[in-house]
Ligand code: KG4
């Protein structure tokens with residue numbers, strides 16, 4: 001089965017071709033990602049209107065590129081998948097409408113994919129892992145623990161009550177005068193920093209909570225940065241290191257709790273924790289999670305960074321899994337700015 005996947009929900013224009021064999025194994029034939037970073041960088045964040053226009057300009061070429069790289073044409077496809085939400089609605093519309101056009105012209109089934117489902121299922125493409133598993137999704141827009149029980153059955157165990165983790169990295173970078181996007185810049189700065197020079201709060205929201213609260217941390221970073229101003233390179237490195245170490249510790253504590261809760265709820269004694277989303281590329285967080293997994297006898301899967309950040313392969317793969325299960329969408333499938341990854345929010349068979 002060959003599926004074209006299109007992703008346009010944020011600032012990456014992406015298309016990919018993924019194959020799924022009869023045993024359910026996946027293979028990436030092409031994965032083309034065009035980042036709009038340069039267009040948004042002057043504004044220190046993604047500008048929705050600029051993003052939507054840039055998707056319109058780039059998408060046809062990116063799709064053609066993905067097909068050429070895979071060595072196939074539209075006629076070889078078995079389905080076309082696109083992100084139908086959640087995300088910036090202008091961009092989502094561009095990708096979904098393109099997919100509908102391709103589906104209509106070439107007589108292909110349409111798969112309207114939840115972007116979060118794409119992130120959630122990537123580990124099955126890269127590592128072939130079986131259901132159920134625990135997902136930690138950490139990106140610019142999302143921070144959540146999800147019990148991935150089966151295709152289309154996702155149960156959220158915890159989320160952020162304010163900022164997303166990637167957003168906290170981006171805002172910290174801005175406060176420290178570092179480049180956008182902030183995650184990689186903070187990680188780089190932290191390499192030379194002393195994480196013990198500044199102490200930041202660790203909001204854990206009670207003994208059992210699996211929710212995150214990160215806006216207080218941002219305020220603390222601002223206060224520390226203002227008190228130390230004007231900032232030297234050493235100050236920036238030390239504050240970045242303190243922030244990153246604090247975040248890694250919070251994530252590790254929550255992951256330990258979430259693994260315990262997941263085991264108790266599913267009866268799986270040695271669960272697998274999958275980390276996805278752009279922040280999964282962070283090495284300090286990865287190291288902290290590896291220690292937790294080892295301590296509690298859990299498995300840890302972190303897909304390669306280019307598949308953790310937004311891409312078309314994850315959408316193609318989610319589409320392939322859905323098509324294999326008969327979960328096809330109609331050409332009236334709506335684009336959604338908001339679309340939580342709960343069981344009830346994912347379209348059911350035939351809808
Ligand atoms: O998943 P993603 O590419 O886009 C969505 O938000 O859907 O995630 C982007 C986020 C940004 O906030 C970026 O700063 C963060 O992931 N990020 C990182 C790293 N690389 C990207 N955060 C921490 N460390 C990194 N190495």
Ligand code: ZN
Nearest residue numbers: 139277309310
């Ligand atoms: Zn994403």
